Amino acid sequence: MRTRSPRNLPDDELIRVARDGDNPAFTELVRRYEDTVYRFSYKICRDPAKAAETLQDTFVNVFRKLRTFDGKSKFSTWLYTIVTNNCLMKRRKRKGELLEESLEAYDHPQHQQTIGHRSQPLSMHETPADLVIGKELREVLDRAITRLPEDYRVVFVMRDIEGQSNGETARALGLSVEATKSRLRRARAFLREQLDPYVHTPARIA
Amino acid sequence: MMKCDEVYLHICDSLDEDLGSPQCRAIKKHIERCPECRTYLSSLKTTIALYCAVPVPRLPAQAHKDLFTTISALTASAAQACRQPRKSQKKNPTRDRT
Incomplete structure (x- = not known):
């Protein structure tokens, strides 16, 4: 054979x-x-x-x-x-990387208060699918994600970029699903806040 | 009716897997009526979309070459170890007694 x-x-x-x-x-x-x-x-x-x-x-x-x-x-x-x-x-602590504890602040909605009250956000005309990342925006994205503690960055990358489920991410990292969700929520809220001028779009009325 | 604070805390679930849960349905209902939360959700989605759209470098040729040098050495030494157990038993006859 x-x-x-x-x-x-x-x-x-x-x-x-x-x-x-x-x-x-x-x-x-x-x-x-x-x-x-x-x-x-x-x-x-x-x-x-x-x-x-x-x-x-x-x-x-x-x-x-x-x-x-x-x-x-x-x-x-x-x-x-x-x-x-x-x-x-x-990992070694990078310059500018946040302490994990400081991410806990993103469990509170005061971070949301800025939304809708910005003066004049940079407008994004493209739909997400058409996004072309320019040099300046790329640097902003890179700076923001580099500030995230790696424990949080890993969860964000696995869930939102690699498309793994909460269960798979939790298993891979040895976390509970609840802890995974909590890190993901904080990571997303932090990154969104860092990118606020780029991602703030007027609410569409359904 | 859910409040904005609660929506803030659970809004991520409405991007995830539990879309049909009562909590997600309540969030959806709230978002339909609340322009601020709608804006927040939309900005979260855009944040994720931006990170998905960032190009990631492909594996550099040198890193590939270095990796395969390491792998060749590993597999060669494993193959050699498979061929050698009799020799080592002669040298150290007490080794397998435990």
């Missing part, structure tokens, strides 16, 4: 074969997921060199721990857990 090349195996079978110690299958697994891991790391670390380092560390960990992957969660969720742990281990 001819053995199928790892390249032709669907993901679940490839993972099973790699888990059984097949090195060509593991190499193919790395090839399939390297871009995903790098991009996810970058979104959390916000630094190309750290993202590349995290990429290496992640796949070394995957190689060592793949036998423990039981297939109960999605492989991507398992990967996100490893990437996140590697990113969080490397």
